Amino acid sequence: MSGFLRANASGDRAATNRIAIVLGLSLLLFTCPCRILRGSTGTVEKADRIEVRKAERVMSLLRDGKVLKTYKVALSRVPVGPKEREGDHKVPEGQYVVDVKNSRSRFHLALHLSYPNTADREHARKLGVRPGGNIEIHGLDSKLAWVGGLHRQVDWTDGCIAVTNSEIEEIWRPVSVGTPVEIRP
Secondary structure (H helix, E strand, O other), X not given: OHHHHXXXXXXXXXXXXXXXXXXXXXXXXXHOHHHHHOOOOOOOOOOOEEEEEHHHOEEEEXXXXXXXXXXXXXXXXXXXXXOOOOOOOOOOOEEEEXXXXXXXXXXXXXXXXXXXXXXXXXXXXXXXXXXXXXXXXXXXXXXXXXXXXXXXXXXXXXXXXXXXXXXXXXXXXXXXXXXXXXXXX
């Protein structure tokens, strides 16, 4: 193994970084299994709003202004600031709605958001760029589902909001198409 790490150190820094991340996640997995394995199986009543607070890395389901449940989330690789253009790897900020529920998502289940809204399109037009799209609240790729809540240790999406697969299943039920979503800095 030391030869493998030595070869990577001299040639492929990205591979070395990936190895460090995997080793770090493995360490977390084996040092706190009770926290990771404890899934949320509770049911949540119908939500009439979703609120995401990027700085806190949390998303809450609300009904009549009351928080029903709050989830820890992973964000995009560039989590600070609003999305402005296609490919900037940022999560948008503003008012959106769930416009599609995708049960065939690569990321288990996905709630597609109505980004870009009118203000986002106008802002991108003024910048002379495309606003991007396909922003979702989603679970994990089936190949990485075993990671569970550890995925939140690194911001990894391209502009989406990610939860575990068991959490997106729980969120899926009380959220309907048309549910407003507010994404705050």
